[in-house]
Amino acid sequence: MEIRVQSETFLPGEELDAFTARVDGAGAVVSFTGIVRDDSGALAEMVIEHYPGMTERALEKIAAEACERWSLADVLVIHRFGPLAPNEQIMMVATASRHRKDAFDAAEFLMDYLKSRAPFWKKERSRNGESWVAAKDSDEDALTRW
Amino acid sequence: MEIRVQSETFLPGEELDAFTARVDGAGAVVSFTGIVRDDSGALAEMVIEHYPGMTERALEKIAAEACERWSLADVLVIHRFGPLAPNEQIMMVATASRHRKDAFDAAEFLMDYLKSRAPFWKKERSRNGESWVAAKDSDEDALTRW
Amino acid sequence: MRVIDVLYFAWVRERVGLPKERVETEAETVAQLVEELRGREERYALAFSDLSALRVAVDQELTDFDAPLAGAREVAFFPPMTGG
Amino acid sequence: MRVIDVLYFAWVRERVGLPKERVETEAETVAQLVEELRGREERYALAFSDLSALRVAVDQELTDFDAPLAGAREVAFFPPMTGG
Numbered sequence: 001m002e003i004r005v006q007s008e009t010f011l012p013g014e015e016l017d018a019f020t021a022r023v024d025g026a027g028a029v030v031s032f033t034g035i036v037r038d039d040s041g042a043l044a045e046m047v048i049e050h051y052p053g054m055t056e057r058a059l060e061k062i063a064a065e066a067c068e069r070w071s072l073a074d075v076l077v078i079h080r081f082g083p084l085a086p087n088e089q090i091m092m093v094a095t096a097s098r099h100r101k102d103a104f105d106a107a108e109f110l111m112d113y114l115k116s117r118a119p120f121w122k123k124e125r126s127r128n129g130e131s132w133v134a135a136k137d138s139d140e141d142a143l144t145r146w
Numbered sequence: 147m148e149i150r151v152q153s154e155t156f157l158p159g160e161e162l163d164a165f166t167a168r169v170d171g172a173g174a175v176v177s178f179t180g181i182v183r184d185d186s187g188a189l190a191e192m193v194i195e196h197y198p199g200m201t202e203r204a205l206e207k208i209a210a211e212a213c214e215r216w217s218l219a220d221v222l223v224i225h226r227f228g229p230l231a232p233n234e235q236i237m238m239v240a241t242a243s244r245h246r247k248d249a250f251d252a253a254e255f256l257m258d259y260l261k262s263r264a265p266f267w268k269k270e271r272s273r274n275g276e277s278w279v280a281a282k283d284s285d286e287d288a289l290t291r292w
Numbered sequence: 293m294r295v296i297d298v299l300y301f302a303w304v305r306e307r308v309g310l311p312k313e314r315v316e317t318e319a320e321t322v323a324q325l326v327e328e329l330r331g332r333e334e335r336y337a338l339a340f341s342d343l344s345a346l347r348v349a350v351d352q353e354l355t356d357f358d359a360p361l362a363g364a365r366e367v368a369f370f371p372p373m374t375g376g
Numbered sequence: 377m378r379v380i381d382v383l384y385f386a387w388v389r390e391r392v393g394l395p396k397e398r399v400e401t402e403a404e405t406v407a408q409l410v411e412e413l414r415g416r417e418e419r420y421a422l423a424f425s426d427l428s429a430l431r432v433a434v435d436q437e438l439t440d441f442d443a444p445l446a447g448a449r450e451v452a453f454f455p456p457m458t459g460g
Contacts, residue, residue, distance in 0.1 A: 011159075011163055012159075012162055012163065012166065012175070013157075013158070013159030013160055013161070013162040013163030013164075013166075014159055014163070015159070016158055016159040016162055016177065016179075017157055017158065017159030017160070018159075020158065020159075020179060020181070020235075025183060025184075025185075026181060026183070027180060027181050027182075027183040028178065028179070028180060028181070029158070029177075029178070029179040029181065030176065030177065030178050030179075030253075031162065031175075031176065031177045031179075032174065032175070032176050032246065032249075032250070033162075033166060033174070033175040033176075033177075034173060034174060034246070034460050035166070035172060035173050035174070035175065036173075037171060037172070037173040037244065038171075039171075049385055049386055049389075051383070051385055051433070051436070051452060051454070053436055054433055054436035054437075054452070057436050057437075058436075058438075079459065079460075089166075090460070091459070091460060098183065100178065100180070100254075100257055100376070101288075103178075104178070104250070104253070104254050104257075107176075107250070108246075108250050111246055111250075111460055114459045114460045115457075115458070115459055115460040116456065116457050116458075116459070117438065117457065117459075118457060118459040118460075119385065119433070119452075119454065119457055119459075120457055120458060120459035120460075121385060121386035121454065121455065121457065121458055122458045123386070132386055132387050132455065132458075133458045134456075134458070135455070135456030135457065135458050140456075142247075180376050195301055195302055195305075197299070197301055197349070197352070197368060197370070199352055200349055200352035200353075200368070203352050203353075204352075204354075225375065236376070237375070237376060246460070257376055260375045260376045261373075261374070261375055261376040262372065262373050262374075262375070263354065263373065263375075264373060264375040264376075265301065265349070265368075265370065265373055265375075266373055266374060266375035266376075267301060267302035267370065267371065267373065267374055268374045269302070278302055278303050278371065278374075279374045280372075280374070281371070281372035281373065281374050286372075
């Protein structure tokens, strides 16, 4: 289990290959990458604030719960903070398991919990000003299925 | 949409980064990698046979159906054939979408269909002899949810 | 009389002993073609002994054993697929 | 009287005007702490005007506004999280 909270950028593919290489006996690896979208075409940057200390604890707790619920060979979570440009990667999770269903379910679970239970907040700065990204009801609702 | 059927090995991470780079406006990228497992510890190689012509058609049909069902920015499918060593990658799919649910669902759908509707057959060669991998009822059952 | 390319994959190919052959047949359906093949030699009878363990594609599309052969150029027999 | 580090994040931090402060309080629960803060200055009243829009963590664990403060060293207020 590897959890990283960092301001530096990273290459999801490089991380995926390194993760896969160190996992033994897994037949299935699932990855999710979250990317800064520029829906308005006016986004200058996205700034991610987090709660140092609690962030790591929350991510570890979520990852540990995934490992309890599913049969996983390994879990990787990387989440950035600070200013990010459009199209930069915000975060990724990767899961490895013997069978594909465990890896898929665990990755979705990690994402659903990470969205609304890990202390990150996004602010968008655009030509039109700046605003905090509002939490979506659909993200809260997504938790009810687990 | 990119579909590749090849005997050459590939690096899932490299493919993932290239896929992500050419997708525009997607906030979510999901990848799945299938890897040769050696459960017995005696596996020498896995040999994948396929049906040239039909394979490409089947994969294109499955990918096109995923694009109809979900809002996807792009889809990648790579599947190898021929002899593969333990721990080598067999195949990967990647999906990109604005929101994570589409990318996750489409990737699972692609995998479920690819497992039992694309003309690939696996043979395992081990110290104990060789045998064709049997299709699993659970893979057939997985299709009923779509 | 029609001429059809018949393809075999995986253990069906191994039992029949070849990957592909051109077949002249009077069969109107896949099932009739199977009957003809079964009558040929023991290795075909063995390959086609349990149809529930087999799948068939006509012109590279999965179909059923009662599918018609009118216009078909290529019929393939194989076990359930195990991709991914 | 207890001494607690109070942290603010995102727009709560912006409204209060600082990320962290040490607070001396008689409050027994988070809700009572919020009442004390609200009474201080307009910017606190503004930040805490709608509790349904806020989340709270005590010692880095998410909790409710009726959570007790006994033994707490750190309380954080912030809007619903938007990670991922």
